[in-house]
Amino acid sequence: MTLTRRAFTATAAAAIATPAFAAARPAPVIIGHRGASGERPEHTRSAYLLAIQEGADFIEPDLCLTKDGHMVVRHENEIGGTTNIAAHPEFAARKTAKTIDGERIEGWFTEDFTLAELKTLRARERLPQVRPASAAFDGTDLILTFEEVVEIARAETKRTGRTIGVYPEMKHPSYFAGVGLAFEGRMAAALKAAGLDAKDAPVFVQCFEVAPLKTIRTLTRAPLVQLMSLEGGPADNSAVSYAQMATADGLKAISAYADGVGPEWKMVVPVTDGALAAPTAFVSDAHAAGLKVHPWTVRAENIFLPAKLKRGADPAVHGDVDALYDALFKAGVDGLFSDFPGLGVQARTRFLKA
């Protein structure tokens, strides 16, 4: 299976730019975070197809590695929380405890299973209390490989006539390298096989760590994104914090190996006294360094929103998420991750009209 340059003739951003807005800046892209993961169990074919149906420009697979070296689509290598593996007695003896990036975790881990074994499992909703409608789809989907997500994007690009990009994240690459499963070569080879080894390919490869991005920079021409969060720092370098990396100088240093940055959204639009405050200098500093800015992750439910955007006390009810979309678009972001890409597309349409 190959995603040829011919199939993806333009970048996703260019493909969705409206003529009026394109003169200033391409319209921000909407990234279906783990698919439409607010409405279907994350990282499943169902979640990705719904995200595309809702208008997402990119679909996001988080990736972990299997014992036999396949890149499988899971947010973390412990899979007890998002699959039915606990109901598989043949795997009971493989339950164990490990330390991943300094955190002690108990469960079942992708690197202890072959792809064939993982394919006997079914996906489950991570947050059934908050997302019961999504949990109704528990048991319907298999664990996917990265190649299968690329194939979904390729097929949907052909079917819809829209460019559907992929936005893979290498999860815990230093940890995986330590157990003999290096990510970078596998990712670079997969991009090449898929026809995505190009600067203008509809793909962004993301990572919270630094060294794996620098390594993969030498292996592929595909765009790269440095992820960062409000607190902490990269797991592969305790000498630097994300706060330092988010300064004007830090962003300039990132531009030596990456094409964009993926900050936690509060680094762009801070929350003060439970309300959205004025934007920080993050976007202007990143743009000055030549970096795109794709914040994560816009979620609609009250539980994920600042106090003053909540509607009532039910954590599962949707709050005023439009206010957050609007604030991020006004801050000048080049795209954003959302668990509800359909709401993001609607908000973008309103923003562009306004």
Ligand code: G3P
């Ligand atoms: O990759 C962007 C965003 O997804 C980062 O957070 O933990 O959801 O992978 P996480």
Ligand code: CA
């Ligand atoms: Ca991710």
